[in-house]
Amino acid sequence: MAPISRRQLLGAGGALGIAALLSACGSTGPGGSSDAITIWNNLADAQQNDYFRRHFAEGYRGTYPVRFSPKADSTIDRLIQTALAAGSGPSIIVTPGPSSFVSSYWSAGYLADLGPYAKKYGWADTFAPWALGASQVDGKLVTLPASYETMVFYSNPATLDKLGLTPPKTQEEFEEFCAEAKGKGHVPLSAGNADYKGANEWFVGLALNHGAGPEAVYSALRGETKWTDPVFVDAIDRMASYFKKGWFGGGVGLYFTNNFPTIYQQLASGKAAGMLSGTWDFSNFGSYFGKAAGNDATWDWTTVPSLGKGVPQVVWDLAIGQSVGINTNFADTPAAADYLDFLTTDVKTIIASVEQMNFEPPPVHISATDFSAKADPRIVRLYSQLSAAKSIGYTTWTFFPQQTETYMIDYFENVITGRLSAKAYCAGIESRFATERAEGRVPDAPKPGGGLS
Numbered sequence: 001m002a003p004i005s006r007r008q009l010l011g012a013g014g015a016l017g018i019a020a021l022l023s024a025c026g027s028t029g030p031g032g033s034s035d036a037i038t039i040w041n042n043l044a045d046a047q048q049n050d051y052f053r054r055h056f057a058e059g060y061r062g063t064y065p066v067r068f069s070p071k072a073d074s075t076i077d078r079l080i081q082t083a084l085a086a087g088s089g090p091s092i093i094v095t096p097g098p099s100s101f102v103s104s105y106w107s108a109g110y111l112a113d114l115g116p117y118a119k120k121y122g123w124a125d126t127f128a129p130w131a132l133g134a135s136q137v138d139g140k141l142v143t144l145p146a147s148y149e150t151m152v153f154y155s156n157p158a159t160l161d162k163l164g165l166t167p168p169k170t171q172e173e174f175e176e177f178c179a180e181a182k183g184k185g186h187v188p189l190s191a192g193n194a195d196y197k198g199a200n201e202w203f204v205g206l207a208l209n210h211g212a213g214p215e216a217v218y219s220a221l222r223g224e225t226k227w228t229d230p231v232f233v234d235a236i237d238r239m240a241s242y243f244k245k246g247w248f249g250g251g252v253g254l255y256f257t258n259n260f261p262t263i264y265q266q267l268a269s270g271k272a273a274g275m276l277s278g279t280w281d282f283s284n285f286g287s288y289f290g291k292a293a294g295n296d297a298t299w300d301w302t303t304v305p306s307l308g309k310g311v312p313q314v315v316w317d318l319a320i321g322q323s324v325g326i327n328t329n330f331a332d333t334p335a336a337a338d339y340l341d342f343l344t345t346d347v348k349t350i351i352a353s354v355e356q357m358n359f360e361p362p363p364v365h366i367s368a369t370d371f372s373a374k375a376d377p378r379i380v381r382l383y384s385q386l387s388a389a390k391s392i393g394y395t396t397w398t399f400f401p402q403q404t405e406t407y408m409i410d411y412f413e414n415v416i417t418g419r420l421s422a423k424a425y426c427a428g429i430e431s432r433f434a435t436e437r438a439e440g441r442v443p444d445a446p447k448p449g450g451g452l453s
Helices: 012-016 018-023 046-057 076-085 102-107 115-121 129-134 157-163 171-183 197-212 214-221 230-244 252-257 260-269 279-283 333-345 347-357 377-387 402-416 422-438
Strands: 037-041 066-070 092-095 144-149 151-155 187-189 272-278 300-302 316-326 392-394
Touching (some): 037 076, 037 092, 046 066, 046 347, 076 092, 092 102, 092 333, 102 316, 129 144, 129 316, 144 333, 151 157, 151 197, 151 279, 157 272, 171 187, 171 272, 197 214, 197 272, 197 316, 197 392, 214 230, 230 252, 230 422, 252 402, 279 377, 300 377, 333 347, 402 422
Parallel strands (some): 037 066
Antiparallel strands (some): 092 316, 144 316, 151 272, 151 300
């Protein structure tokens, strides 16, 4: 399915108040329509909306027809929450991954238990185990992962050739890469959060998984290590220092004003030497690179470099970009479960959407042989390597609880501007995480080094 990682998340106050909002109103009527399965989604443009409607809505053959309604990035979550509180809403509830809203929706009674359908459809054999584990709340499977993604290092090969640079693999190479690119008058890494404040968590996650290392992150997620441990403080402080040196976006001030078109244009034009972002950007590059953009620029990707001593050179940050569940107000849960199975496991339809629209697939078993000869080799390489990953990391929007994630997004800006120390920032993470962990709100995470199977 399509990437939704740009979604405008609610602010900290809104995130904390979701459970109260949802529980304030009882069920006053059926969710969606009684004669159709309804789904709302926020895709990138009209072309993606049309494709989703034709292939993932009208292409389904089941008890009920599926009616798709496109929504804007900036409003979809608020619309869903308001509708649920009023006892209505779409039959299929969409969220930006397990960390965002899922536990609140479950606590308020608006998500159906999918456990009874897991055996019927063989989901344990279809989905990567880590993704099903992260989709549970209170030991219950309450959503299915509709897309997955990871963080990568992007580059324009022509720019690197001109600068005499190669994608870095180690912390030392990364720092040399950025210093040399800046010294030659280039932005080392295009970046900005003007369009989406949530971009902050991408860099927090990179600091934790690639600076402190996945073993340390896993230990803290399990409550065995505190987020105030020096390994995390040092990693956050080091990432902040990179921002203060102007390596991300050209400077802290510019980071706050750079929008996505600027970021992509910098990479395509050669003004920026690289970019650290997610694989959701595969679908965004078409307007800036190649024939459609009126230039001969190309892009490529490789894995994120190690950003800390002793951290593996290759760590795949696991992320569920979209989760889908069933509204308990919809009258026919079994019928909705059948549609969820189609939406997330019909490999033929899914692969076609990846090839034709750069949609991100669910974390089902995919190999290079599933793709046609027309598939972009960069996409085939990504999902072939990602599905075989052994060293894994943990993204904030998949494996961290909601209030902790919101704090990490909001307060990282204070760290890179020097208004908050890395030590104080990590203390803030710890205090919120400890509370949410005690409440059982931390999603399950797979062991590091165990791979995805």
